Amino acid sequence: MKKAQIEIIGLVIIVVLLVFIAIFALSFMIKPMQHDNSLLKIKANALRASILKTDICNQVSVKDEIENCIDGYNECGSCDKLKQDINDMITNSLEANEKYSFVVSNDYGGSFININNCVDSITAVSQNLRNGKVDLALCN
């Protein structure tokens, strides 16, 4: 092999080495941030428990009133007002960028409240009621 060709090979090796170093460095620098789901789960549990425990009126809790509404009656204003109140509670409790999904279903699979703002990455918790189920999810 001619001397110039050997020298060119040497140069190429150096350039290839540089490219590998750059790729290695870039792959670590632009690693996507991983969201911590454990805090979301804790928040979702806390939110679910707190909302259901909150009194709407005269010692009647949100949990009691949801059960009443599923059975077809109410003690604290209309069931539509209850849905609005629940929506307000969740919105005021979370940060502006936090999305949620709140679903109340009865024992027959029908949906009483269905608020779904989640697209992906859901951290969900649920609680059984006397005559249904509450599912709350927080998402990124």
Next chain:
Amino acid sequence: MKKGEVQLHESILVTFFIIIIISLGIVLYYKFTSNSIDNYEMEYKQQQLTSSLIIFQNFFEYTNLGEPMNAVDTSKLFYNNLYYGFRTITVEQVYPAQNDEIKCELNNYPECNYFVVYDNQNTRMKNKIVQSIPVSLYYPLSNEYKLGRLTFYLYY
């Protein structure tokens, strides 16, 4: 220039460039490691704050005949002798919502909606991490539960 001299210069140049490449690699490795350590530190602080959020409620929990009711007894929030480091801890009532923020003192409780449970700031610490969690607030005088938000500010 003699042939040997040319080749010598060539070798020196090549060595010089290889040293530069190795130095570049060392600098990049240092930056990467330093970045990783900073990320670990931030992750640790976040987890520490999350633990504090959970444990805090145990100190002010409302119990009924010894049974924990998973709610913060708001009457206990005025009596706090614990030390939490450089943090601020607030509890605010979010439902029923009120237009004005009224800071709770002993003389206006329970006609208020914002508790500053602990406040220890350090002016030299310019950064802070904020985490909040929904909590159930119990008002013993009216025997009712309201919805609140517990917020921790960690200064570093």
